[in-house]
Amino acid sequence: MKNSKLFYIALLIVPWLTIPFLGRNAFKKYLPAAIFITTFTKALDLFGEKKKWWRIYKGIPPLDSANFFNFGPYLIASLWILKFTFGKFPLYLISNLILHICFIYLGGLKFLKHYKIASLEKLTKLQYLTIHFLRGLILYGFQYINNFSNTKKHSNK
Incomplete structure (x- = not known):
C-alpha cells in the first residue's frame, strides 16, 4: 500500500476527533480503564505474536501497525462503549459481544489483513472472539473497581 504511512496516521488520529462529543466528564471517568485495556491489549499482542x-x-x-489501531479506534471505542453502557452490565455484555462478532465475522479481520495491520495465524475466529470477550470483561471489571474506589474516596471526605 503506497499511502500506508498516511493511512496509519489517519487510523490513529481520526477516532480522537470524536472526543469532544464524548464530554469532559466521561473522558476523565473512563480514560484510566481505556488506557489500561489498551496497554493490556499491547501485552496480549506481543504474547500472541510470540x-x-x-x-x-x-x-x-x-x-508496529497494531499500535495505530490500539491507540486509535480501539482506545476510543472503549471510551464510547463505557460511556453508553457502564452501570448496565447486561447491556454492556450484549453490546460488546455484538460489536466483536461484527468485527470478527463481518469484515474487521479482513480489514486488518488487507491494510496490513494484523492477521490470524493459529487461532480460529471463535478463539479470537473468546479473547475479545474476556478482554471486554477485564475492561468492565477495571472500570467497576476504579469507579468503586473513586466513590469510596469521595464518601470518606
Whole structure:
C-alpha cells in the first residue's frame, strides 16, 4: 500500500476527533480503564505474536501497525462503549459481544489483513472472539473497581 504511512496516521488520529462529543466528564471517568485495556491489549499482542496466534505487520517505526489501531479506534471505542453502557452490565455484555462478532465475522479481520495491520495465524475466529470477550470483561471489571474506589474516596471526605 503506497499511502500506508498516511493511512496509519489517519487510523490513529481520526477516532480522537470524536472526543469532544464524548464530554469532559466521561473522558476523565473512563480514560484510566481505556488506557489500561489498551496497554493490556499491547501485552496480549506481543504474547500472541510470540505464540504465532496472529501476525502483526510493521507500521511506522518505532511503532508496529497494531499500535495505530490500539491507540486509535480501539482506545476510543472503549471510551464510547463505557460511556453508553457502564452501570448496565447486561447491556454492556450484549453490546460488546455484538460489536466483536461484527468485527470478527463481518469484515474487521479482513480489514486488518488487507491494510496490513494484523492477521490470524493459529487461532480460529471463535478463539479470537473468546479473547475479545474476556478482554471486554477485564475492561468492565477495571472500570467497576476504579469507579468503586473513586466513590469510596469521595464518601470518606
